Amino acid sequence: MTTSKYEESIKELGSQDDTKKLKALRFIKNSVIGNKTKKELYIKLGVVQRLVEYLSCPDNGSYQLKIQAATILGSIAYGKDENVSAVVTSGAVTPLLNTLSLPRDKPIMESIQERRKLLEATTRALKAIFASSRTLKCDTFSKKHIEDLVLILEATSNFLGHEPQGNVSSEGLSFAMIAEFTAAIIAKCCDTQIQQSQLEEAGVIQPLINLLHSGCIKAQEASLDAIATLCRENKELGETIINSKSLNTDQITTNTMLDFVKDKCPNMRLIAATCLTNLYRTGVFSEPFNEIILIVLPALVKLLQDPTDDVQERAPLVLADLIKDSEEMQKAAFDADAISRLSELLASVSSKDSEEETYPQLGVPGLGSVTKRKEKIKENSLIAIAAATLLKEECRTQAIEARVLPHVISGLTSRQPNVRLAACQCAKSLSRSVSHLRTSLVDAGIAPPLIKLLHDDSLVIQAAACGALCNLVLDFSPMKKCVIEAGAITRFVEYSQSDDTNLQLNGLWALKNQLFRADLQAKKAVMDVLTYDALIELLHEPNPTIQEQALEIVRNLVYGKQEDTDWVIEGIGKDDLLDVLESKLQVTSAMGLEDEVLPVTLVPALYIVVNMSSNAEAPKMALMSRSNIVNSVIHHLSHEDSSVRVTAVWCIINWTWASTDDNQEDLITRCRRLRDLGIEERLLAMKKDSSRDVCDRATTALEQLNDVLAGPSSN
Structure with a gap:
């Protein structure tokens, strides 16, 4: 391809005229708009730095x-992530943001009217730049830049609010685009609570709400x-938003969003549903399962069948966010x-066609090859x-x-890492079903691809595959044998020593499940690889979740x-095992809040x-020989967590029960000691516990204690 005229245009940029x-800028602009090849050519020719x-x-x-420079930069950035990287690396972001600064020596609307073409080109360019995941936002905005963005948004949204709808002037159209691009920039730059707070303090919420009533789609x-991103995982901001009203219509914001959920435009419906979902997740609505969400959920389900734009790609993720961690919402999704x-x-x-195509890099969200879009839909649907x-x-x-299972199996073998990861998550959820674990999942052959993923290039996928296999190694799973025969024990042990916390x-967890109700031979097979020395180290890990699994x-x-x-006591050593239990159960007066014994480690230690x-008397007497263990168990009978109380009971x-009549002497000794420690009064009080399970167990313990102490040989 001849490049002389393109090189000539670059030379002209250095002219004094x-x-x-x-003229050169306009030629470059006309060359790059809509032309990926020319964009790459001009990047190589060094145009970005000159701009x-x-x-x-x-x-x-x-x-x-x-104006021309900003327009060209926006066109170059609107495409591949590599193009955005070239623009960002050149240092374009700060100069673009600086052009948003308006002179304060005249009315703000007058300043915007004078500079609206430049503002339109600049905000369009910044929107394209910030749409890319390659652009770092944390250090981009100064307080001044945030104030400039909010000031422009406030002025343009007020202007549009007073424009007659259906009769938009060319100036109004330009202002609408500036407002749109500015809001889009804000939407991409408030991921963290710090960024959200900075924007709120600058006064961004009211202009955004006013813009909802502008009539410009x-x-x-x-x-x-922008509102959806601002309120994500931020209850305080969420409350501010739902209590806000438009200055012009006085309509409550949530009602406005509900109107948009019913809009004719699928993209509008999806974004409004996203807003309400994010608000719901913050807990700002008075009822956790309310009328608003009952409108949103069916709307999202309907959007799954709408092929418009990238709605099918995004709707599953919004649905997943709405229903995760909630049985009620999952029941509503079922209905x-x-x-x-x-x-x-x-x-x-x-389809086979999509599997056999190449996988170019996805640039601006919603764009890219048909294959890439299909893979994203697969990923999000599986999530x-x-x-x-x-x-x-x-x-x-x-x-x-x-x-669904054939799609899960296909996803586990996908060439796209994110699809494999989502398929692992789906396999994990489905494997929680005991009945299907024994039938459908076996028939589908879910174990082999999961085992293969234990050696995936991605540690995240390895961890997810391991998480899915956890349920497949339980005692009642027919797939347990094939997982073990594939060498999974060794792999699980390797993970238990990993520096990656999720993998560890x-x-x-997988080792714990493999040992659940296992026979002694199976236990020895695991411990031959894990070793007791390694297990003891894990029991003293600083991370309480790791300690919990080691205790389990x-x-x-x-x-x-x-x-x-007996085999475990011999393997760990009686004193070492008792030392571990004492350290995990004991509560001392010197403990601060940061040292408090957590239920996650207390419950398995008590179990x-x-x-x-x-079973036998020897382990009972060994435990009773440690005063700290006995006193700690009694102390935890009044723990605020009912799961701890019931385990302590x-x-x-x-301790108040004997396997055979030959153990009466030891039994009486234990019961007398417990009585001397005030256990009777504790158990009597627990018969009025708020937990029925605790009440019943306390009654049983008290009856056993009284039966032993009332016997002829106990006086």
Whole structure:
């Protein structure tokens, strides 16, 4: 390709004649708009740095040059992420933001009218730049830049609010675009609570709400998008938003959003649903399961079938966000047939053609190859199904009946890492079903691809595959044998020693599940690889979640027959095991809040005591020989967490019970000691506990204690 005329235009940019420079800029602009090849060519020719120099010049005599420079930068940035990186690396962002600064020696609207062409070009360029994930936002904005953005938004939104709808002037159209682009910039730059607070303090909320009533669809969409991001995981801001009203219409913001949920435009409906979902997630609505969300959820399900723009790509993620962690919302999704619709969406984008195509990089969100869009829809749909099937069995059954499993298996073998990750999450949710674990999941052959992913290039995917396999190694799973035979024990042990906390946690979880109700032979097979020395180190990890899983492993090891318990005591060492239990259970007066014993470690530690005390007398007497252990168990009978209280009562039940009549002397000794420590009064008080389970267990323990102490040989 001949490049002489393009190289000539670059040379002209260095001319002393502004007319020649302007002519060259217009040629470059016309060359790059809509032409990926020319954009890459001009980047190689060094045009970006020259454009940045133009933007940094004083205003005198360079106004038209700046407009053309900003327009070209925006066109170059609107495309591949590599183009955006070239623009950002050249230092273009700060000069672009600086052009938004308006003189304060005249009315603000007059300043905007004089500079509206430059503001339009600049905000368009910044919108394209900040749409890319490659652009770092944290250090970009100074307080002055934020104030400039909000000032422009406030002025343009007020202007549009007073413009007659349906009869927009050319000036009004330009202001609408400036408002749209400014709101879009804000939407991409308030991911953290610090950024959200900075924008709120600058007064951004009211202009955004006013813009919702402007009558300009694109500006309304951008405003909704900004509001959705501002209130994400920020309850304080969420409350401010739902209590706000438009200055012109006096309409409550949530009602406005509900109107948009019913809008004819699918993109508008989706963004409004996103806003309300983010508000719902903050907990600002008075009822957790309310009328507003009952309108939003069916709207999202309907959008799954709408092929407009990138709605199908984004709707599953919004749905997933709405229903995750809530049984009520997952039940509502079940009633709305959301899982079937997601399965249909997966089927519509699954084909051999899409698997065999190449995978170019995705640039601006919503753009890219057809294949890349299909893969994104697969990823997001699998994430939504994982969320929908996490907590309720009926939802998992609906997913199986909707033929989701073939798509999950396909996703596990996808060439796209994000699709593999989403498929692992989906497999994990579905594997929580005991009935389907024994039937549908076995028939679908879900174990082999998950095992293969334990060696994936991505540690995140390895951890997710391990998390999904956790349920496949439980005692009742028919896939347990094939997972073990594939060498999973060694892999899980490797993960348990990983520096990656998520990988380490999932590895320990898998080992714990593998040991659940396992026989002694299976336990020995695991410990031959893990070793007791490594287990003891894990028991003293600073991270309480790691400690919890290590304690759960010991709990499962000492569960079962007496020979199991004896083998563990021998392996760890009796004194070392008692030292561990003492350290995990003991509460001292010197403990501060940061040292407080947490329920996550207390419950498994107490269950170790329960399991050790379930058979022979020797382990019971060994535990009772440690005053700190006994006193700690009694102390935890009044713990604020009912799961801790009920486990502590189980310790008392096992200590006041003998396996055979030959153990009466030891039994009486234990019961007398417990009585001397005031256990009777504690158990009597616990019969009025708020937890029925605690009441029942306390009654059992008290009856056993009284029966022993009332016996003929106990006086």
